[in-house]
Amino acid sequence: MFNIRTDLAIEAKEIYENKSKNTIPGVEVYKYKENDVKVTEVKIVNCDGEEAMKKPKGTYLTLDIPEFTPYDLNTMDEVSEVLGKTISSVINLDKSMTALIVGLGNWNVTPDALGPKVVSKVMVTRHLKELVPDQIDENIRPVGAVSPGVLGITGIETGEIIKGIVEKVKPNLVICVDALSSRKTDRVNKTIQIGTSGISPGSGIGNKRMELSEKTLGIPVIAVGVPTVVDAATLANDTIDMVIDDMIDKSQKGGKFYTMLKSLDDEDKLKMIQEVIDPRLGNIIVTPKEVDMVIDSISKVIANGINLALQPALKLNEIERYLN
Amino acid sequence: MFNIRTDLAIEAKEIYENKSKNTIPGVEVYKYKENDVKVTEVKIVNCDGEEAMKKPKGTYLTLDIPEFTPYDLNTMDEVSEVLGKTISSVINLDKSMTALIVGLGNWNVTPDALGPKVVSKVMVTRHLKELVPDQIDENIRPVGAVSPGVLGITGIETGEIIKGIVEKVKPNLVICVDALSSRKTDRVNKTIQIGTSGISPGSGIGNKRMELSEKTLGIPVIAVGVPTVVDAATLANDTIDMVIDDMIDKSQKGGKFYTMLKSLDDEDKLKMIQEVIDPRLGNIIVTPKEVDMVIDSISKVIANGINLALQPALKLNEIERYLN
């Protein structure tokens, strides 16, 4: 049937919990608040957890961030601070170690351009440490940053490009930034997920791709993602589920109609979705109308969170001196 | 309830026909084919038609265009030729008369930027006819073109700006180009509507705005529109309707459940939609992922259709000499 999936561990958890009343085996969940940001930590600790969540072992931190406009600089800075702290909690770097930031996604497709936009706003210092070491504070960490493009643009697996660069640059850590998809419209551009188990570029599209992870690159890989779209088929599917659930509530338990509703299967639902969304249309997404502006400001928030995590010796206003 | 509406006469007709088995009073429909383009002509001829269709009297021509990629120049040119012919059929201009092309919409919001993009690609000649008349073929019509922006950007009603410019420039015809919304995902970027009864900029958003029409401007106003989005609430609404219809088909006529389904009203449906789409989110739209590229190529098709209609003395390859 239509590819109904989620990139978010917090949604995988909700899907599991909707189906089963038990707690998820092999998964630990913690919740806390940092200023106006709600943090949910989902730890997949063993194979049971991997299977239940359909995600690899590791820590997944989700930030529920407050609304902000592109000019609400105080809120943006506050979210960057919380994000910086959260990323710091899952990395372990000496100050001399090098980090490489990788902006995944297609810069020609606005809701997929988050990664490249973040890369354009991070503090890049590796060349300064090499070329003009005397002019650079010794506490500043060497950081490089690349946006490798996507397979359809380069003809090359993103994993190959990054592996080639990592072998030359030899960083101690990779931070990948990518646009994700969510199941719920109210999470779009309102959630940041930080994960320790890497990422598979373009994994949602169906092809098996080389993942970027500690296993493939030999160094820790942190993934930072924001859901920027909901798949239109997901929206239709969820709408249908909701209507059916509503009908079930209203029909007599054990009655004929109740039984019919209960027996509707994926095949039936697929036919309904196809009546609403022409499957030949390809990638139909649900997104805020002003997505161009939203991606601009959220990418600034992410970039500054990463800057703070990688440069603990600097404050946000000092970081701005190094940007251009 | 959510604003479920359509900009397309062809959809208004379908909605009417779904509710009633009768032909629509005061409305004439003709269908024909030009090359690979299906043309549907909907004529609203009197007040009955206006009321049934919720649109002003006039002729609405809808082109169903074949799929094309940005490099499929032959198909693009062919659609431009059909569009040019269709626009010509509803305008009536001497060769010396001046036309003003108005690109409505917000250039910062990709799916709303169709109008300004078309304006950037049309053949503008009015200044050449005035400043260097000897260098310009006498058969070339004077054409001006403006993109007035939207109320939120300028602080001024678009109708006021255009009325002010029309009073100075004194054209004999206005052609407005605007992005529309459709009820169906398979019409998005696949349909062009040409109408003779003008347009109300931003009319869908709920405010009463000054319309651009022969009544307000004193000269004929042709509206050219392409649906570039489906409202997410519309998609959810249509999905719910479809599920309910499906249930009704499957339940026993006159039975308890049948009666319950039949009695579901807009209030109930609104509650369901709100469960899927957070109404605080504002404008959530459904659009192809590659909307940036699609708008680029469809705006070229529209621009050349307008160029051909306004410059009957020129062929498409001659028109390209005047563009830059």
Next chain:
Amino acid sequence: MFNIRTDLAIEAKEIYENKSKNTIPGVEVYKYKENDVKVTEVKIVNCDGEEAMKKPKGTYLTLDIPEFTPYDLNTMDEVSEVLGKTISSVINLDKSMTALIVGLGNWNVTPDALGPKVVSKVMVTRHLKELVPDQIDENIRPVGAVSPGVLGITGIETGEIIKGIVEKVKPNLVICVDALSSRKTDRVNKTIQIGTSGISPGSGIGNKRMELSEKTLGIPVIAVGVPTVVDAATLANDTIDMVIDDMIDKSQKGGKFYTMLKSLDDEDKLKMIQEVIDPRLGNIIVTPKEVDMVIDSISKVIANGINLALQPALKLNEIERYLN
């Protein structure tokens, strides 16, 4: 000969003073400093001044601003404050009066896009005062903003478009923003000129255009400009003059060579310039390599200066709440 000209009153003054040792008749000059910004006020008070300066009567204030990078927010805010104060000193508005901001220039040509970029960053309130008066502080002035484009894009004189809009909107003040050209590379993007005598869009290009001024629009017109380029022919001309002056200094007064140098006329110099710059090339300009980024940040400074001048009830951080 090549069109060697200046948009800056301060340069017109220098040119006059270089030719003549006398003070300029009909012109008053005052200099002072605001924080790190040097302000020069040139007042052309009568016809003698107009002829000497080749500029209309009025006040021309020039700000020499310190260097800043796009992330040096403190310096940018400081310059905005001085600019706001300077604009305030030449306007005279009640708080209820309406202002219209006009961004002149071609948005497709980076160094000419200053005006439209400023318009995209100003605080637009006129529609809010009309549509949702209860939600808007009564101290907030109604402001509209338009970027009319250039003659080659619209086919319509910019003056006509603005006059048409002014007649509909009936503002009490127009502020025009435009990119200028300078004679000196060290003034490029380092100087802001505020003038009270209006502006002629595209005046440099040689055609007689309808000026935007109190005379043509019937309300005060303030012009804010920044030199963003030096004409390449101007650079070559100035280089030649400098070499010749240097030669004259080194040659024996009254000697044969001295006489020859003194007798070089514009014809001779034109031939030299044409050897360096092919006159068929059209507009060859001298500009910083990073002009795209420089225009972005200087337009933010100008927009905020205008915002402060028009909204005396608000501080800069309050203004940001109204922007998007």
Next chain:
Amino acid sequence: MFNIRTDLAIEAKEIYENKSKNTIPGVEVYKYKENDVKVTEVKIVNCDGEEAMKKPKGTYLTLDIPEFTPYDLNTMDEVSEVLGKTISSVINLDKSMTALIVGLGNWNVTPDALGPKVVSKVMVTRHLKELVPDQIDENIRPVGAVSPGVLGITGIETGEIIKGIVEKVKPNLVICVDALSSRKTDRVNKTIQIGTSGISPGSGIGNKRMELSEKTLGIPVIAVGVPTVVDAATLANDTIDMVIDDMIDKSQKGGKFYTMLKSLDDEDKLKMIQEVIDPRLGNIIVTPKEVDMVIDSISKVIANGINLALQPALKLNEIERYLN
């Protein structure tokens, strides 16, 4: 002194010939015409040639192309055909061999964005040959394409990034595309140079960088470049030289002034240049005002020339089917 240099072999040859009346040792020159394109082939055949030309051994082909506007598709196609033929003459590939196209330069700086713009317009097929080999004509060559960015953006030497990617992708040929600088304004955007001896990214800026060449990458490297700017200091320097030469012609041979002019050295000239161009300003360039539009259309010409050279089985209109 100011860095007065040229990227063009044809200019290196002219500089040599201006200083010396002899033919250049170790250099062979051929001239011919293809349609409206003048081709000059400069072959540096030995070390004498390398020293005289200050360029590595190899073949440098220069195309002098006719003027064209962005809509003059016939001329653009014609130049693409000549370029395709010229590139074909210096490469030697079986049809199954893989090519990698590298777009050098900074996409944020318009006149430096030529390489990335070309990459966005080339036919990329390597992934199709791997993922859907049955859907792809067997005569189509696998081609990949990357834009690595510049040192200031990535913190990583461009040479390292490309070497890393080449080691993974193992292409048989690299084609690098870069924006160059010229000494003469009339060569800007009117000349294409094709060279067989590789390229040093950012070599003009003064730092020693890892070159991209057969020596460093182990496979043939073709460099395709277009001068898009003249350095402003070069323009000033050439203007000064020209004025001095003119003075020398006019002064009496052996006379006092003649001797003085002859004795002017680089130090003197540097002081003059600094009077015209403030050396603190950084990269001041001379460029056409419409550089944004010019780079767009010349990059299309280059991309199609490369497409034709790499896909000899296809015609230009067939190539367009593969682009998006």
